[in-house]
Amino acid sequence: MSTSTTDDHRSDEAAALDIDGVTVIGRPSDVEIISGISLSVPRGRILGLVGESGSGKTTLGLALLAHCKRATEITAGSIRIGTTDLLAGTAAEVRALRGRGVAYIPQSPASALNPALRLRTQLREALFESDDAAARVREVLREVALPDDDAFLDRYPHQLSGGQQQRVAIAMAFIGRPDLIVLDEPTTGLDVTTQAHVLATIRSMTRTYGTAGVYISHDMAVVADLADEIAVMYQGEVVERGPGSRLLSAPEHPYTMQLLRAVPLLKTDGGDHPADEAKTPVLTVRGLEAGYGRTNVLKDIDIEVAPGDCVALLGESGSGKTTLSRSIVGLHHQFGGEVVFDGAQLAPSSYRRTAEQRRRVQYIFQNPYEALNPRKRVRDLILQPYAHLTGGKVADPDSVVATALERAALPAAYGERFPEQLSGGERQRVCIARAIATKPDLLICDEITSALDVSVQAEIVELLRNLQNDGMALLFVTHNIALVSNIAQYVAILNSGRIVEYGPVGTVLSDPQHEYTRALIADTPDFELTFADSPMHKSIRAAEKEHTAVEGGTKRPE
Template sequence: MTHDPLLRITDLAIDYPAGRRRWTPAVRGVSLHVEPGELVALVGESGSGKTTLVQGALGLLPPVARRRSGSIAYSGVEVTGWNDKRMARVRGNYVGFIPQDPNTSLNPTKRIGHQVIEAVRFNAPRPGTAADYRAAALESLRTAGLQDAERVFQQFPHELSGGMKQRALIAIALAGHPKIIVADEPTSALDVTVQKVILDHLAGLRERLGIGILLVTHDLGVALERADRILVMRAGEIVEHGPVRQILDQPTDDYTRRLLAASPAQHHGRLRDNTSATGLVALEARALSKSYKHVHALKTADLVVRKGTTHAIVGESGAGKSTLAGILAGFTTADSGTVHVGATELTALNRRELRTIRRDLQFVFQNPYTSLDPRFTVRRLVEEPLRAFGVPIEGRAAELLKAVALDESYLNRLPGQLSGGQRQRVAIARALALNPGILVLDEAVSALDVSVQAQILQLLVDLQAESGLSYVFVTHDLGVVRLIADDVTVMKDGAVVETGPVEEVFHAPQHDYTRRLLDAIPGRDLRSTR
């Protein structure tokens, strides 16, 4: 007897309209299958078509999308082209879905319990009583790892943390007792330590319930660590597939090799040895504190940035990293404490003096999609600080673009015509315009794909080697820290828990929290076994 996989997608192709009667392919002839008890990871960067593929599998494609060819079958039952009404019986019942962002994926005006009960009710084999539904929903919440199910049942989404919301969504996905779960970037909106717990739990469910999991992720580290098989997707096609070991040891596709190389977990040390480090202090913060209403965002934090080096500030959301970065850059005023830039006390300056010191102290924002004025050309964006300070602008824009490895042809483009990586290069060029000594980079590579991220990091270390810049590098990603930083400060709940040279902190972490953070880096073990 032939045995059918839980999910089999055959030669699926999906197009999006690109104008009058023209179509852009988003997925081109993808085939995949998921067996019971198997965790298959689908890895790809933004725009690779992985989300479209998932939507196609669940029958949730936007109305404008068009399926050109291919078929989707669940346990041998062909569901291709089924309408919403018929698909509703498959969704929840046969296939569960865990969405990307737990913060927007729960109805904000309904209690969690109610939302889980709906999932139970829609998929109940026969009508039950309200008490049955309630018991099943509570059971589902417990299976999802929420010990305090009774309390969560009564709560609204905004009363839960990101991790708990994601567990509630797992409970919703499990409520219909599906055979397979499709998880679309289920942890990318979560902190690393929470990500680890959620992924551990999913892996456990697979073993306990024998369900299949299709895990979609941009993080090769996560895939390598968790999956049985990996599919690498690029530009709508599967470019490589195979068991984890095979992908790791003998990648056949060029793109896979590049992804592997770009993954921070694959690197042992800094991208380039630091030759510009000096013993001088570029920036020094002493006992900085800041509260917002009743929240102590920052509790007497100290920080010393040596001239010509990179000092990374790491921590999870709410650790106070961004508050600290804002104070260092003079955007936010501290309640108490001091910041010295060279010999000048930043915290004692008035507005005009602060403006002068901005020439030496520049900031790069997290999201290059929002930090560039969409109506300014690249030239105008880069020249803006020069104009503001009345500095001669002749030829500077082209020079600056060259410094960030973009050629002059970009000068007259608008941000909308650039990719994410190119935008962040422009943002860095703008920050460099006034020849500052210090750059404060707030999660400057977090919004970028790994391969782009690797390029930007390389650019940053090269710039540092050339002009002796000092960086304050704020990030939630410890993997990145090793590639770029000389010193690292670990923060938690507004306080500094550990600080020191990267090698020391990574190899002999003193604080328990640092150890937990390091353990949670995906793909960490694989490197050592390679």
């Protein structure tokens, strides 16, 4: 819930953070990465900084510590932390202020903590006063809900889980009682359950310490949940800024609206019920078990996918969802049980399957930045797999490329480009074009939107929906429950290698039977979108007109 504290009550001191006209340029091109940004954050409040990749939000976050990435430079403006002007100080003064005046929590705790240092050493390093340091370390650990005994302090970072690591990073940031804390997507790599814990910790810590927070994120739902005020960044500028409740209910800038519309909403209200007609499934998985060496990661997996249906495989990291999808496509070989595709058992290795089987089951990878060979043109990226799967020479290569690109909503001229000339979303479209060029019957999508911005994600989902309408069967692997409710007809919820719940999306999400499903729904950040309906859901909503825009909000099933 976004707290809408509207009272303009301010403590006697000035705002904890006050920046004015900050401009950062890149060298040597002198392009302004962020231009003329002015913001202020009072004590105890959190400002959410939202924007897509490349909008300059991380650059701004680092500028708040008077730090610049290589080949960038702050050229104008002032940054005041409390009463100190950060940009006017010498290097030594700025250094003294970091950790005490302003602290930073990076995106990946695993790479932010020094793997060679015990937690005790690591936490004390961040503390300037040496008297009573041990007591302060224990105190701050208790505050982030971690054990404070010696055994825990003697641990190394790799002995902690991702959520614990991130809480240690939070403890490190708060240990010096800073006036301002900059959080750069601190929950991006975490599961929703862990994310909920970490967010709660951040919220209570800023309240207790009266610390101002700047929370950088691309995830609108998280920011709406956490921040008192939201600033939307676009191309290096803050295009809109206001209290969270106001921004979400009545956005003024077109870009904010566009951003809000793209966010998938978690619908627990029944959704669309798939037609009851019995379709012959194109893929049937029965009693599948898979593992690595002696470790078994999947047990008793039963799934069916029918033509024109989208089955979502929902699970957190480590639940085995990628292993399952890779087993189906023949990239993971160590599995047992039935994997029947169109009446025939699939061999474990893709190399032992028939060309026809390989053509009809296509796989799209999570990271479009790695899935395309950087040395090939888009044209060859599409044509070479096509030629391989259809056997030999292609009669009309130009039309194959043009058709595939068109179905993936890309201009035909993109065929001459190299992957590095494409944006992330365009790359993923090329991956899709490559997969659908051979007219497959089953498309396996492994977290294909997780590396992309929300607005791009919305476009990709729309594209998949069109493919589905053409009769393609989809197996959609994801960790995003809101996305599931927007694209899939059936959902299988995977927890520690087992399917704990399986059924039509509407039924499962509105009336979850398993405790894990309920926790998953409860931990997903609430996001109320009250200004207009999201076009992402219009196609579904059209069927059920009685639902109004307000329905978009989710209710905690408590």
